[in-house]
Amino acid sequence: MLLIIAWRNIWRNKLRSFVVIVSVSLGLVGGIFSMAMMYGMINQRVQNIIENEISHIQVHHPKFTENYEMQYVVSNASELQKKLMTSSEVEAVCSRLRIPGMASSAQSGAGIMILGIHPDEERGVTRIHESLVEGSYLEGRRNPIIIGEKLARKLKVRLRSKIVLTFQPREGELARGAFRIVGIYKTNNSVFDQGQVFVKRTDLVRISEYKDDHINELALWLKEMDSAQMLSKQFQKKHLELQFLTWRKIQPDLAMVTDFMAEYFIIFMSIILAALGFAIVNTMLMVVMERIRELGMLLAIGMNRGRVFRMIILESVFLCLVGGIAGVGVSFALIEYFNQAGIDLGLFAEGFESVGYASQVYPELESKFYFIIGFMVVGMGIGAAVYPAWKVLRYQPAKALRME
Amino acid sequence: MAVIEVKDIRKVYTETKVPVYAVNGIALSFEKGEFAAIVGPSGSGKTTLLNILGGIDVPSEGEVIIDKKHIASLSSRQLIDFRLKNIGFVFQSYNLIPVLTAIENVEFILQLQGQSKNERRKRAQQLLNEVGLGDRVNDRPAQLSGGQQQRVAVARALASRPQFVLADEPTANLDSKSTENLLNIMEKLNREEGITFIFSTHDSRVVKKARRVITIEDGCVVSDERIAPNNI
Numbered sequence: 001m002l003l004i005i006a007w008r009n010i011w012r013n014k015l016r017s018f019v020v021i022v023s024v025s026l027g028l029v030g031g032i033f034s035m036a037m038m039y040g041m042i043n044q045r046v047q048n049i050i051e052n053e054i055s056h057i058q059v060h061h062p063k064f065t066e067n068y069e070m071q072y073v074v075s076n077a078s079e080l081q082k083k084l085m086t087s088s089e090v091e092a093v094c095s096r097l098r099i100p101g102m103a104s105s106a107q108s109g110a111g112i113m114i115l116g117i118h119p120d121e122e123r124g125v126t127r128i129h130e131s132l133v134e135g136s137y138l139e140g141r142r143n144p145i146i147i148g149e150k151l152a153r154k155l156k157v158r159l160r161s162k163i164v165l166t167f168q169p170r171e172g173e174l175a176r177g178a179f180r181i182v183g184i185y186k187t188n189n190s191v192f193d194q195g196q197v198f199v200k201r202t203d204l205v206r207i208s209e210y211k212d213d214h215i216n217e218l219a220l221w222l223k224e225m226d227s228a229q230m231l232s233k234q235f236q237k238k239h240l241e242l243q244f245l246t247w248r249k250i251q252p253d254l255a256m257v258t259d260f261m262a263e264y265f266i267i268f269m270s271i272i273l274a275a276l277g278f279a280i281v282n283t284m285l286m287v288v289m290e291r292i293r294e295l296g297m298l299l300a301i302g303m304n305r306g307r308v309f310r311m312i313i314l315e316s317v318f319l320c321l322v323g324g325i326a327g328v329g330v331s332f333a334l335i336e337y338f339n340q341a342g343i344d345l346g347l348f349a350e351g352f353e354s355v356g357y358a359s360q361v362y363p364e365l366e367s368k369f370y371f372i373i374g375f376m377v378v379g380m381g382i383g384a385a386v387y388p389a390w391k392v393l394r395y396q397p398a399k400a401l402r403m404e
Numbered sequence: 405m406a407v408i409e410v411k412d413i414r415k416v417y418t419e420t421k422v423p424v425y426a427v428n429g430i431a432l433s434f435e436k437g438e439f440a441a442i443v444g445p446s447g448s449g450k451t452t453l454l455n456i457l458g459g460i461d462v463p464s465e466g467e468v469i470i471d472k473k474h475i476a477s478l479s480s481r482q483l484i485d486f487r488l489k490n491i492g493f494v495f496q497s498y499n500l501i502p503v504l505t506a507i508e509n510v511e512f513i514l515q516l517q518g519q520s521k522n523e524r525r526k527r528a529q530q531l532l533n534e535v536g537l538g539d540r541v542n543d544r545p546a547q548l549s550g551g552q553q554q555r556v557a558v559a560r561a562l563a564s565r566p567q568f569v570l571a572d573e574p575t576a577n578l579d580s581k582s583t584e585n586l587l588n589i590m591e592k593l594n595r596e597e598g599i600t601f602i603f604s605t606h607d608s609r610v611v612k613k614a615r616r617v618i619t620i621e622d623g624c625v626v627s628d629e630r631i632a633p634n635n636i
Contacts (some may be wrong), residue, residue: 001504001511001512001515002503003509004503004508005501005503005504008503008504009503012502012503162619233457293497293499293501294479294499294501294574296500297493297495297499299460299484300458300460301484301487301488301493301513301516301560301561302484302487302488302516302517302564303484303488303516304481304484304485305480305484307516321537396461396462397460397461398452398455398460398461399461401455401460401495401499
């Protein structure tokens with residue numbers, strides 16, 4: 001009956017309860033949707049980086065990533081590549097020749113990272129071939145190159161323009177080669193677009209006079225992203241002379257942001273709920289003080305203080321839960337809708353893309369966050385009623401009955 | 405044998421600059437089956453005395469012994485439990501739980517006592533029949549007249565089969581017909597079930613029915629008359 005009384009009590013003053021419920025709902029919608037936007041943006045960024053740049057696992061000589069020096073190669077790369085492909089967890093492996101260099105046009109020049117790839121292999125690992133906005137994917141017999149849209153703007157070049165790549169070969173003088181732009185790509189990361197160019201590895205080998213099996217990077221695409229850590233450890237144990245890095249180790253900042261999403265969510269929502277909680281404390285104070293005679297009567301006729309306390313707590317929890325369910329429901333619907341439709345933040349595209357975020361955001365939120373918010377709302381309901389309940393229970397029944 | 409005994413009780417309110425003695429040295433005892441009225445002008449200390457008798461207020465001085473138990477020796481929890489099992493209350497402004505129906509209001513006390521749903525429903529229905537509200541069991545207090553609400557309050561007070569019922573100006577908000585009706589019900593319960601009724605009132609209609617009239621003024625008993633022999 002305590003539940004019935006508490007539930008019916010919240011509808012005694014419909015307008016007041018409605019205001020509280022709407023406040024809780026709006027607070028939650030604002031908080032949850034903002035978090036879903038943030039979560040969606042971060043997830044998109046992680047996905048973009050993995051799909052376009054780093055893949056799930058990279059393999060290098062242990063010293064290669066220190067300064068990208070050309071002498072540090074993956075020995076017996078072809079054999080290793082074949083071996084890695086035999087793992088049931090691995091979807092695709094591509095070999096690369098990664099060389100820092102300089103791209104020059106007639107008008108300008110820029111420092112870049114040259115990625116000598118095998119086009120067909122690369123298709124299985126990265127999505128650059130899907131990011132082309134002009135031209136085609138490394139087609140052409142002699143020295144084709146794909147560059148990012150931002151680099152093209154910087155070098156003031158267009159499709160089919162020629163640019164010269166200069167880089168340090170393994171030994172001797174600088175190597176140079178003229179490449180014809182056959183494709184221009186655009187990702188959501190303008191820093192990447194400005195800094196990475198893709199050429200055929202065979203062309204790079206020919207110009208630099210490297211050996212054909214000169215490979216300093218293998219990139220792996222896994223069937224399940226979550227198995228990266230475990231597989232990396234397994235491979236590392238078998239190949240101690242090499243360094244296996246998961247995307248988390250290559251981009252620790254992103255991994256950290258992803259890992260701490262739950263904590264961010266809890267902190268962010270706690271602040272919102274704390275603000276709402278104070279409003280509910282005020283409401284519950286009004287509720288109990290205007291019913292103090294009734295509460296005095298309950299104490300007088302034999303309802304113990306614990307039961308009265310629970311009744312007040314339940315009222316607050318019900319109030320918060322109704323608002324919480326409405327808020328979470330509306331948030332869920334909004335997130336589902338915009339997860340399909342996307343939110344176009346094109347006005348801020350340049351700013352977003354300069355730090356690697358897409359301007360078309362697809363909000364998303366893992367289901368566990370809805371459960372977390374459920375618990376937090378109940379916690380807020382309990383917390384908000386403690387003080388009003390304590391305040392009213394200090395009164396002797398006779399004093400409470402005397403109060404107007 | 406006295407079921408309630410108060411010995412030289414005083415109740416002083418110190419919240420004001422000048423201490424106010426609401427009850428100032430009252431000694432009384434009530435026996436089982438009494439139908440007593442405490443009368444006196446407003447502010448004379450009737451309600452305070454009744455609250456002390458019911459254990460919902462604590463005297464500043466003196467002793468309250470109910471059913472051989474010293475109220476002061478009971479913990480807060482024991483006192484609440486004691487009230488639940490032994491005392492029924494009827495208040496001037498009915499004080500029903502507005503969100504519960506008439507039958508739920510009566511059942512509520514029984515639920516606090518831990519009775520099963522069937523038992524509760526049966527007893528509540530029986531009591532509401534006795535007070536003439538058998539056909540209004542599903543109405544909420546707001547749907548009932550003042551007299552009907554007070555009859556629900558009486559049914560609630562009797563639900564736990566208390567030893568005595570304390571009624572604080574139960575007819576103050578009722579018209580004559582409702583007053584007559586309510587008094588008849590309480591008199592009948594007193595006569596047939598031996599329940600002790602103690603009223604605070606300044607309603608002459610209640611005083612006429614009472615078999616003992618205690619008059620208090622300024623917190624002191626000025627007269628204690630037994631109108632008719634206590635033959636219950």
